[in-house]
Amino acid sequence: MEKTVFICEDTLEGIFTGIYDAYASRIGHDKCELAAGDVPLEMFCDYIQVLPSKEKAEKVIRTLKKQFGEERFYDLYYVLCSNREDKADVVYKTVVVGLSNDLHQNLLDHLSNPYVARAFEIRRNVANEVMHIREFIRFQELENGLLLSKITPQNNILPFLMPHFADRFPLENFMIYDENRKLAGLHQSRHNWCLAQTEGLNPKLSSSRSEQERFYGDLFRLFCKTIAIKPRENLNLQRQMLPLRFRNNMTEFQ
Amino acid sequence: MNDLKKDSLTVFDKLRILTDAAKYDVACTSSGVERKGSGEGIGNTAAAGICHSFSADGRCISLLKILFTNHCIYDCKYCINRKSNDVERTTFTPDEICELTIQFYRRNYIEGLFLSSGIIDNPTYTMELIYLAIWKLRKEYRFEGYIHVKAIPGADPAVIQKLGMLVDRMSVNLELPTAEGLKSLAPNKTRQTILKPMRQIQNGIQNSKEELVLYKHAPQFVPAGQSTQMIIGATPESDYQIVSVAESLYRKFGLKRVFYSAFVAVNEDKDLPALPGGPPLLREHRLYQADFLMRFYGFKAEELLSEDRPNFNVLLDPKCDWALRHLEYFPMEINKVSYEMLLRIPGIGVKSAQRIVKARRIANLGFEDLKKIGVVLKRALYFICCNGRMMYHTKMEEDYITRNLLMADHKAPASLVINGQEMTYSQLSLFDDVRFQNVNAVQHGIGNDRKWIGMG
Known part of the structure; x- marks a missing residue:
C-alpha cells in the first residue's frame, strides 16, 4: 500500500x-x-x-x-x-x-x-x-554573580526545567545551557524566563568562576563524603540511584 | 555555654564534625508539601520531594543534614555523641547555618535543611537556639525551601509551637521500638517524654488544618507532617513487635512516615549487641517493604506477621510471602478484580494497579498490555489470569511457585540441604539459624522518596 x-x-x-x-x-x-x-x-x-x-x-x-x-x-x-x-x-x-x-x-x-x-x-x-536533571543539575556562580549550569540531556527538556527554577530562584540571574542543542534558558532577577538559540557558549564567560565558588564546592564534596556511613557502603546501590552518565556535570563527583 | 563562645574551628571543620555527628539519623525526605515561591525570597517545595545526590552508601542526599551542636548532656549508649564519648565537639552559629543552607541551595546541591542537635544545658534552651537559627533563615535570609527539624522531648511546648510555624516537617525520635529497650539504652529518656511532643505536634497539625478551612492564608503548622525513627537490632524486639508499633504510630499519631535505622555499632558497650555481620540491612529492608504495604497497599500488621511467625522471611519479600500463604485467592482475573485486590498481587505496584483499572475500562487487557503497563510479569504470572487464561501452565502450589520465584530472582540455590536433609522452601522459613545475620543481599533505597512504588 x-x-x-x-x-x-x-x-x-x-x-x-x-x-x-x-x-x-x-x-x-x-x-x-x-x-x-x-x-x-x-x-x-x-x-x-x-x-x-x-x-x-x-x-x-x-x-x-x-x-x-x-x-x-x-x-x-x-x-x-x-x-x-x-x-x-x-x-x-x-x-x-x-x-x-x-x-x-x-x-x-x-x-x-x-x-x-x-x-x-x-x-x-x-x-x-526532567525529574533526574531537576535533581542532579548543579549551578556555578560566575564572577558577575550569574548562576550557570550546563546540561547535556537526551530530550529537549529546558521548557520544563525553566519554570521550576524560575519559581525557585526569583531573585537570581541564572542560565541553564543545553550543550546538545546550543539552547540557553535565561532568567533575569524579577523577570520571566526565556529560551534563546545560540551559536555556542562564550568560553570566557563560563570560565570566570566567583571566588566563593571553589569554597562551597569543597564544602559540598566534604559533606557528601562525610554523610556516607562506612559499614553500609554500597556503591552498586549508589550507581543504581544515580547513574554514571549524570555525574559528569556534578560538583560532588569532580 | 562557655563552649559556644570559645569555638575557633573553621566552617570546614564544623561541617565535617556536625555532619559526621548527624549522619546516623535516617530521615532524609523533602516530601509532603507543595509550595510555590513568593517571588521575594529563595526557594519552593515539591510534594513528591527531590533527591539531589546519593552518597556512597546509596542513601539519598536531599537535605543539608547537620547537627546544631554535638555537645550533649545525655548519655544514650547507641549514640556517637553520648556525653561519655571523647569526640571533637563544636557548635554552628546561626549565620553559619543560614549561609551554608542558602549557598548550597542556590547551587542546587540540596532541597533544604535538616537540623537536629545534641542537648546543651536543657531541652528548652536547645530548642530556643534552634528556633533562633531557623527564624533567621526564614525571615532574614528569606529561605522558602524545605526545613525539617527535630523536636526535642522535654522542651517547653511553647517553643515547639512557634518553631512548628516556621518549618515544614518535625520529627521526634522514638529511638527504640519498646519502652523497655529505651530504658536499657537511653537512661535519660522515657517513652512518655517522647510521646508527649509527638502528640502535641499531631494536635497542632490538626488545628492548623481546621484553621486553613476558615482562613485560606492562615500560616501552617508543620505542613509536611511529622515523622519518627527507630533503631533496629540494638534491642531484642521481633519484627512483629516493630511493625505493630509502626502501625499504631500511623493510626494513633497520624505520622507521615516511620523510618527504620539498622543499628550501626559506633560505641562499645556491654549493653549493646555485637553484630559481626555488619548492620542488619536486610531486616531493615524488609521492614520498609512492610511499611509500604501498610501505608499504600492496605495490609495490616497482623496479616504480615503473627506471634507464631514473628519475623520476616529472608528469601521472600513480605508481599510474596503473604500471597504464597494465601493461594486460595489466586489466580486473580486482571480484567475483573477490584483495585484493592490488584494491589495484593506480587509484581503489581500502586502505579500499575491504577493504570490497569483505567485501561481495562476502555478495553480488555492481555499479558502484552500488562508488560507495557509496567507489571513485573516474571513475578505476577503465577498469580494472575487475563480473560480466564494464565500465561503458562502453572501449578497452584506453594513450593512450586516459591522455587520459580526465587529462580527468577537468582536467589535459589540448586538444592537446599540443611543438616543433611533436603528442604522445601516452606520449611526453610521456619529455620531461625538461616536468619538475617547471615544474609547480605543487595539493598534497595532507604529513607528516600524515590523508587519505592516499584515494589511488587
Whole structure:
C-alpha cells in the first residue's frame, strides 16, 4: 500500500501544522504518516513538505485542549520534546485514536492501543529525564554573580526545567545551557524566563568562576563524603540511584 | 555555654564534625508539601520531594543534614555523641547555618535543611537556639525551601509551637521500638517524654488544618507532617513487635512516615549487641517493604506477621510471602478484580494497579498490555489470569511457585540441604539459624522518596 508522509519542521508549530494538514488532506489516517526533521527517504512513498503555519498550529492546539483537557495537552507536549524519531507520528495517531474513541481526558489510559502505549512510554521517558536533571543539575556562580549550569540531556527538556527554577530562584540571574542543542534558558532577577538559540557558549564567560565558588564546592564534596556511613557502603546501590552518565556535570563527583 | 563562645574551628571543620555527628539519623525526605515561591525570597517545595545526590552508601542526599551542636548532656549508649564519648565537639552559629543552607541551595546541591542537635544545658534552651537559627533563615535570609527539624522531648511546648510555624516537617525520635529497650539504652529518656511532643505536634497539625478551612492564608503548622525513627537490632524486639508499633504510630499519631535505622555499632558497650555481620540491612529492608504495604497497599500488621511467625522471611519479600500463604485467592482475573485486590498481587505496584483499572475500562487487557503497563510479569504470572487464561501452565502450589520465584530472582540455590536433609522452601522459613545475620543481599533505597512504588 502506498503511503503519504508529511514532513514537518521539528518544532511544536511544525508538527501541529503537520497534524492539521494530514487531517485536511482527507487521504485517510491509515495511509498517512507524520515525520519531523530529517527523515530517510523510502521507496513507494509520497512526500509532502509541511510549511509551519502559526494559524493552523493554534487551531490544532485549541482543539486538543478542548477535547482532551489542559493536562493531556501537556502530556503530548512532553512527547513532542523527546528525541524519538517516531514522536510526530505517535502524537498524530494518538490524537486520531483519542478523537475517534471519545477518550477525552482518558486519552493516555488506553494502553492496549499501540500508539497510545508508545506515547505514554515516550512521555514517561521525557518526564523521567526532567525529574533526574531537576535533581542532579548543579549551578556555578560566575564572577558577575550569574548562576550557570550546563546540561547535556537526551530530550529537549529546558521548557520544563525553566519554570521550576524560575519559581525557585526569583531573585537570581541564572542560565541553564543545553550543550546538545546550543539552547540557553535565561532568567533575569524579577523577570520571566526565556529560551534563546545560540551559536555556542562564550568560553570566557563560563570560565570566570566567583571566588566563593571553589569554597562551597569543597564544602559540598566534604559533606557528601562525610554523610556516607562506612559499614553500609554500597556503591552498586549508589550507581543504581544515580547513574554514571549524570555525574559528569556534578560538583560532588569532580 | 562557655563552649559556644570559645569555638575557633573553621566552617570546614564544623561541617565535617556536625555532619559526621548527624549522619546516623535516617530521615532524609523533602516530601509532603507543595509550595510555590513568593517571588521575594529563595526557594519552593515539591510534594513528591527531590533527591539531589546519593552518597556512597546509596542513601539519598536531599537535605543539608547537620547537627546544631554535638555537645550533649545525655548519655544514650547507641549514640556517637553520648556525653561519655571523647569526640571533637563544636557548635554552628546561626549565620553559619543560614549561609551554608542558602549557598548550597542556590547551587542546587540540596532541597533544604535538616537540623537536629545534641542537648546543651536543657531541652528548652536547645530548642530556643534552634528556633533562633531557623527564624533567621526564614525571615532574614528569606529561605522558602524545605526545613525539617527535630523536636526535642522535654522542651517547653511553647517553643515547639512557634518553631512548628516556621518549618515544614518535625520529627521526634522514638529511638527504640519498646519502652523497655529505651530504658536499657537511653537512661535519660522515657517513652512518655517522647510521646508527649509527638502528640502535641499531631494536635497542632490538626488545628492548623481546621484553621486553613476558615482562613485560606492562615500560616501552617508543620505542613509536611511529622515523622519518627527507630533503631533496629540494638534491642531484642521481633519484627512483629516493630511493625505493630509502626502501625499504631500511623493510626494513633497520624505520622507521615516511620523510618527504620539498622543499628550501626559506633560505641562499645556491654549493653549493646555485637553484630559481626555488619548492620542488619536486610531486616531493615524488609521492614520498609512492610511499611509500604501498610501505608499504600492496605495490609495490616497482623496479616504480615503473627506471634507464631514473628519475623520476616529472608528469601521472600513480605508481599510474596503473604500471597504464597494465601493461594486460595489466586489466580486473580486482571480484567475483573477490584483495585484493592490488584494491589495484593506480587509484581503489581500502586502505579500499575491504577493504570490497569483505567485501561481495562476502555478495553480488555492481555499479558502484552500488562508488560507495557509496567507489571513485573516474571513475578505476577503465577498469580494472575487475563480473560480466564494464565500465561503458562502453572501449578497452584506453594513450593512450586516459591522455587520459580526465587529462580527468577537468582536467589535459589540448586538444592537446599540443611543438616543433611533436603528442604522445601516452606520449611526453610521456619529455620531461625538461616536468619538475617547471615544474609547480605543487595539493598534497595532507604529513607528516600524515590523508587519505592516499584515494589511488587
